[in-house]
């Protein structure tokens with residue numbers, strides 16, 4: 376037998392994937408006394424927590440009370456629905472926020488340490504109305520480093536079986552379509568048929584699978600940041616037994632990443648500081664028609680992201696001249712002016728420089744007359760104080776060459792589309808009926824459900840952990856069919 380584990384017998388719960396959702400699910404199910412098998416494709420546990428920023432949001436936590444912050448799940452719910460403009464799934468959001476504080480308090484009991492100044496209201500995403508946003512010094516790693524030792528202890532105590540390097544490739548069903556177990560392939564290529572009373576799919580999203588990403592989202596995956604094993608296996612497993620995908624209406628992109636390459640998916644070259652509260656913009660943002668499409672100093676992250684969603688290829692260029700480069704604080708985090716100049720000298724596809732606006736447009740592939748019009752309009756605003764977009768911060772015109780453009784590409788690090796579940800996290804068919812014995816939690820549900828068509832702080836990691844906990848603790852019934 377190639378597998379070093381005894382995978383035989385009937386498991387109470389087989390959990391597919393040991394990341395943000397699967398780890399708490401395994402911990403709580405094992406503590407409940409269930410016979411639990413956690414199967415993990417990679418040679419390590421932790422999943423996306425290895426790469427994620429690990430920002431969490433929870434209302435009504437002990438830490439908030441200690442800091443005198445009066446908050447509630449209801450206020451968190453209202454804020455998520457406000458930020459998502461009503462597009463998130465109300466049932467799923469409710470289940471997440473009503474149980475988030477208990478998850479977060481538990482994580483802290485187990486040793487998680489948020490940054491000293493936390494909770495805060497926001498960072499990088501549209502801010503919450505109250506401080507309910509937390510993360511650790513090492514982002515997702517800080518969370519993984521709490522969860523994995525608990526799993527290790529349960530394994531040592533014989534309460535949990537973890538099979539690394541086991542890829543789940545199929546689900547088994549009976550004649551009535553109820554899930555009876557799964558099929559897994561180990562590192563030697565041997566196949567195991569595993570019997571389980573319940574199967575929980577916590578194998579993440581598809582953002583690390585460029586082919587599937589493009590096929591599902593309808594545009595390429597530009598970003599190489601997602602976890603490499605986020606390959607969409609769970610979505611396909613669920614669909615193979617009658618489940619279906621939902622959330623296409625909530626496809627969403629961030630406000631642009633700097634990739635100095637045309638070879639996608641790519642790693643970020645540097646982080647542009649486009650948060651006006653940290654650096655007010657001196658430059659203009661234009662689309663491929665050369666047109667400005669957003670007030671560059673608008674405070675709302677959501678407004679910037681939504682504006683970009685309507686631009687061709689979700690792409691824009693940051694345009695400025697030499698005087699702005701000399702006077703403005705450098706716009707790339709951690710880069711000096713010389714670093715930025717050196718990037719223009721190297722002349723990669725994202726760093727364009729020319730002596731005239733027309734030549735700059737030609738190099739960037741932007742419509743030249745559109746760009747000339749935008750620059751003239753912006754300069755009128757600088758002169759008169761009447762910017763056409765109502766922009767307040769515009770210290771210098773774009774007047775004298777050399778002129779510069781930095782190309783920005785919107786992308787997504789999460790999967791918007793996910794497997795449909797009911798409010799008990801049972802995978803459902805199109806007719807709304809639950810597929811017996813099959814559950815799902817985490818990014819497999821799609822960002823479309825917990826965040827809607829927006830980025831809501833912490834509303835991926837926290838719901839993933841919370842749903843894993845709830846399913847492991849009680850929501851997956853034991854000793855009886857679901």
Ligand SMILES: Cc1cc2nc3c(=O)[nH]c(=O)nc-3n(C[C@H](O)[C@H](O)[C@H](O)COP(=O)(O)OP(=O)(O)OC[C@H]3O[C@@H](n4cnc5c(N)ncnc54)[C@H](O)[C@@H]3O)c2cc1C
Pocket residue numbers: 391392393394395396397414415416417420421422423424426427428429430431541542543544577578579580600601602604605606608609788789816817818819832833834835836837839
């Ligand atoms: C760069 C980045 C930053 C992020 N920052 C944040 C943030 O700050 N806040 C936030 O809320 N969200 C954030 N997210 C999103 C968040 O990290 C994920 O949505 C969440 O961690 C997903 O948890 P999960 O349990 O569903 O999947 P994962 O944590 O990815 O776990 C899935 C596991 O399943 C395994 N697996 C996959 N296929 C199989 C298979 N066939 N058989 C067996 N195992 C399999 C994988 O190897 C993996 O270990 C970020 C994501 C990225 C990429």
